[in-house]
Amino acid sequence: MEVLQDMSLPKPDVGVQAFHLYNEADPYLRPILSSLNALYAQLYPALLPLLNRAAVFTHDSPALVTVGILLLFLLISVQILAFVKRMLMWWFRMVVRVVFYGLLAVLVAVVWQRGLGRTVEDLVQWGGHLGEVWWREYRRWEGYQNQAAASQMKGTKAGSGWR
Structure with a gap:
């Protein structure tokens, strides 16, 4: 029953909630704000000429x-x-x-x-095929490399090429 009563009561305005939150936090925020105000009071006279000079400098260039x-x-x-x-x-x-x-x-x-034994057999067979393909390609590209080296050696013996 209390839930229905809480739901039926009008909700406070957002501004009222913010003011209530500010009043709750004021004792904790007051020392921080007073320290910031003191720091501002001390730094303002020192920083104002620097900020004015920076503004003039940016205006000039x-x-x-x-x-x-x-x-x-x-x-x-x-x-x-x-x-x-x-x-x-x-x-x-x-x-x-x-x-x-x-x-x-x-x-x-x-x-x-498939079971462990049959799967291992299939993997071994597949690995064998993969190894054969790899060796065949390796030999093919090694042959290309040997042909290039032989033609390069033949070219240097004949005196052609860059020196």
Whole structure:
């Protein structure tokens, strides 16, 4: 019954809630605000001439302001690119993990369906075929390399080529 009563009561205005929150936090914020006001009172006379001189300098040479704005845009773009890089790396890691665990699940399913002995035999046979293809390609490219070296040696013996 209390829940219905709480729901039926009018809600306080947002401004009232903010004022109540300020009054609750005031004892904790008062020392911080007084320290900031004291710091402001001490730094204002020292910083005002420097800020005025900087304003006059930027008014006299607007190219420096342009360079500063360009550097700010460069900094922002570098931050955006770093964020994009982090996002891409996160997605890439996730895809690699999904593929790894997917392959692991497929391997477990194959072993479950065909049995361990038959799966090992198939893997050994498949590895043998892969090894044959690798050696055949290795010999082919080694032959190409030997032909290139022989033609280069023949070219240097005949006196042709760059010296």
